[in-house]
Amino acid sequence: MxxxxxxxxxxxxxxxxxxxxxxxxxxxxxxxxxxxxxxxxxxxxxxxxxxxxxxxxxxxxxxxxxxxxxxxxxxxxxxxxxxxxxxxxxxxxxxxxxxxxxxxxxxxxxxxxxxxxxxLSARQRERLATALAEADLLVRAATVTFEQVEPNSPVARDAVGRYFAEVGQRFGFDPAGEPEKDAVDLAPPRGGFFVAVSDGEPVACGGVRTLDDGVGEMKRMWVHDGWRGAGLGSRLLRHLEDAARALGHRVSRLDTNETLVEAIALYDRAGYLRTPRYGDNPFATHFFEKSLTAPA
Amino acid sequence: MxxxxxxxxxxxxxxxxxxxxxxxxxxxxxxxxxxxxxxxxxxxxxxxxxxxxxxxxxxxxxxxxxxxxxxxxxxxxxxxxxxxxxxxxxxxxxxxxxxxxxxxxxxxxxxxxxxxxxxLSARQRERLATALAEADLLVRAATVTFEQVEPNSPVARDAVGRYFAEVGQRFGFDPAGEPEKDAVDLAPPRGGFFVAVSDGEPVACGGVRTLDDGVGEMKRMWVHDGWRGAGLGSRLLRHLEDAARALGHRVSRLDTNETLVEAIALYDRAGYLRTPRYGDNPFATHFFEKSLTAPA
DNA sequence: CATGTTCTCTGACTAAAGTCAGAGAGCATG
DNA sequence: CATGCTCTCTGACTTTAGTCAGAGAACATG
CATH class of the missing domain: 1.10.10.10 (Winged helix-like DNA-binding domain superfamily/Winged helix DNA-binding domain)
Incomplete structure (x- = not known):
């Protein structure tokens, strides 16, 4: 209704x-x-x-x-x-x-x-601009689509570069060596990488890789800060989960840093459960896991 | 800017x-x-x-x-x-x-x-709907135009009928005999009546009549309640002032009832000054006057 | 009821928009 | 270097969209 x-x-x-x-x-x-x-x-x-x-x-x-x-x-x-x-x-x-x-x-x-x-008066103009900007954001967000690309393609590097810049700033993440690993891990046949592009600019990205038989991990999830609050994050997550299922994953894991409170809230909402540390990511403080086979 | x-x-x-x-x-x-x-x-x-x-x-x-x-x-x-x-x-x-x-x-x-x-999520849909409704109101209000009509034309009667209904409810105004007076007072050559119509429905109206040589009065100013807050009232008032000047008025008066607080605020903003009672309108409690020749 | 006006319709156009089937040049590959 | 593929171009259309100048019926008015 x-x-x-x-x-x-x-x-x-x-x-x-x-x-x-x-x-x-x-x-x-x-x-x-x-x-x-x-x-x-x-x-x-x-x-x-x-x-x-x-x-x-x-x-x-x-x-x-x-x-x-x-x-x-x-x-x-x-x-x-x-x-x-x-x-x-x-x-x-x-x-x-x-x-x-x-x-x-x-x-x-x-x-x-x-x-x-x-x-219109100045105040009304401002109201109009605010309303249209809000509508613009939501409409763009609603119509953006995720494309699978090679992790070392220019558009992917652009998106991941922004991600690294942000996490570098927020909790001192050091990307040394990571792009090389991503190029293999987040590409077929054992992974996938996706970007959403709007007007030629990447606005969100994320990848999935295979940790173990039937077990996957979400990586590099990022949403452009001008685009937050429009549901892109949860759409991205759902998209990655679909990709993970297509790779045969039954369980999906991910880690994050305590400073990324919006991300943590997103994972909670999406049904991810806190789980003990896995792997050796020195920057991760929170670990999550979700069954991909359980009925929604 | x-x-x-x-x-x-x-x-x-x-x-x-x-x-x-x-x-x-x-x-x-x-x-x-x-x-x-x-x-x-x-x-x-x-x-x-x-x-x-x-x-x-x-x-x-x-x-x-x-x-x-x-x-x-x-x-x-x-x-x-x-x-x-x-x-x-x-x-x-x-x-x-x-x-x-x-x-x-x-x-x-x-x-x-x-x-x-x-x-979009339910919340985002709601945000989108709210934003578009706001933009819709403002855009409609910005593009509506005032047309001069005969005070006893169907569209004028429709608009004034809504006005009477509202002031009847708000302070018990009794319109007996008024439409007959309006038909003469608010028509050329000594007056004018204007309505704004959007999608076939009147959304605002107002008239001007001549009280005395060079002195006019604004009457029947009304804005559809779904359209308030979009600046229609002040545009209407400006339009009526232009019409009054065209009729040769140098001074414009108007009266209103204390219950119509938005209208009073509008007149204050538009540069109308409180003035002692004029005329014998038993429903009026506040009286205003403004010079139409003073530089803006 | 003659005259001017309003409203719709037809004929005769023009320009724009869009489709389809090749032709021909240039590239990529074995 | 033959072959197939890609990309652009040309010719030969068709359909829409839109304009303009009357013609003719119906109305309004003195």
Whole structure:
């Protein structure tokens, strides 16, 4: 029933908002380009890329994209050059004139947003910003997905690097030698590593490895601090548990440091039970265990 | 600067939200109708209407709408009949089959919304609902506009009826004979009456009349109780002051009852000063006055 | 009841959006 | 270096979306 209420609010909001802000989409109009072309221009401006990447970002047919690019070229707004690394591919970027047009789109969008809040008082604007930021966080968190990656892939190293930085700061964890072990332990066939990426930035990660036959361990669980309180941690944990089951684990263990109180609370909530020390992690002060076969 | 922050939040939200929920728009797809046609179907289903009303709701060209309607008719989804009251007009409604399709769109939208919140915990859903409801209120309030109407038009009577109901309840105001006076006092050339309508419902109203040469009075100021706290009251007041200036008023007066504490606070904030009783309104306990010519 | 107005519809367009089937260049591999 | 694969491009479409200029019926008014 909370469900029904929530979806009703969402839908009510959507109707009203898109009607009023759908106007924002119109901001793509009025720069003398048809919508599709303007959207492409905007996307290139946000991040120059290969034709292929643009196609997947915008979900376009390759023939169609080709024509749109031609049009932008003709208008002197974009340049398409062969990628030196692979000359089948094309690199697309904006010309100075194209960037000027892109800035126009930006300005237009900014103006619309300003017009929207213009009738509101400072306090109301603040309330609106707070509400939208909260909604933004929750919606992003709800739609983020966990991808399995190699532990030594760039995105994984990025995420784990942030994790190390944080635990280094909080309880002096020393990561010496750890990445090398992870590269084997947290990769198939005896482990797995997962990251959640939003807008190109890692926002959470975690891995699972096999300790013993049927016994696994969760490692490197981390959630971006701007993303805490949106349920990413428990989703991550559930995801890791599924992965552990797929690896044949019947029991899952993990350790943590007493300074990570949010993590400890999370493990408690998720049904992990305190257990005596296992292993020789000198930084761990708390140890947990959970059966993965018990009925939820 | 609060401005910049607010617009940044809005734009960040828009990008993320439309990307994820823009999916919601897709819900118009996949029912075997092109987007425009589906949108029309949806609109008819929400409230059957004349072709004219649909045209203005959706902003369509009359020739285009005509063709879209023809298409819905051919597919057996809608019926178009002459309006008995004016046989130039056409009434449009859905057939049972059309209503079934409409329900499909509804279900699809509901499903999307449910999928969105599915990964969230109950508490997070509640937070999301609260945040979106707050944003919804503020955005609606910010985009509502005041329209001048005749004091005895249906929409004005509706709004004033709600006002009377409320002040009747709060301090026993008796509206006997008032509507007849309003019909003259709050209409051009010596007055004006304004309502704000959102989704077909009046959400605020207020009028101005001429007491004396250069002296006006604000009357019937009311804000829907679901809409309080969003700044509608002060916007309404500013709007009425503009109208008063247009009528040549240099001074504006108003009275109110002590039970209406929010209204009193509003008048204080807006620069109205307490003044001795004027007129013979037996229900008024507080009297205010403000110069409309003084520099803001 | 003549005249102007309102409302819907049709015909005749144009531009945008999107699809599909190759062609051709460039790369990767055995 | 032949073969298959990947990536982009072109040509030849179809469908949507939207505009514009009347035509014709129905209403409103003097």
């Amino acid at each position: 909370a469900d029904v209420a929530t979806t009703a609010v969402i839908r009510r909001f959507n109707r009203a908002y898109t009607q009023r802000i759908g106007a924002l989409e119109d901001s793509f109009l009025g720069v003398g380009l048809p919508l599709g072309t303007a959207r492409l221009l905007f996307e290139i401006g946000a991040e120059p890329a290969t034709a292929q990447a643009l196609r997947s970002r915008l979900g376009l047919d390759s023939g169609y994209l080709s024509r749109l690019l031609r049009r932008l070229e003709e208008e002197g707004l974009a340049v398409v050059t062969p990628d030196p690394a692979d000359r089948r591919r094309r690199l697309v970027d904006l010309t100075p004139e194209g960037r000027r047009r892109w800035q126009q789109l930006e300005d237009r969008s900014e103006t619309r947003a300003r017009q929207l809040v213009e009738p | 609060a401005d910049v922050a607010t617009t940044a939040v809005i734009r960040r939200f828009n990008r993320a939200y439309t990307q994820r929920i823009g999916a919601l728009e897709d819900s118009f797809l996949g029912v075997g109708l092109p987007l425009g046609t589906a949108r029309l179907l949806f609109e008819i289903g929400a409230e059957p209407a004349t072709a004219q009303a649909l045209r203005s709701r959706l902003g369509l060209d009359s020739g285009y709408l005509s063709r879209l309607l023809r298409r819905l008719e051919e597919e057996g989804l809608a019926v178009v009949t002459p309006d008995p009251a004016d046989r130039r007009r056409r009434l449009v409604d859905l057939t049972p089959e059309g209503r079934r399709r409409w329900q499909q769109l509804e279900d699809r939208s509901e499903t999307r919304a449910r999928q969105l919140v599915e990964p």
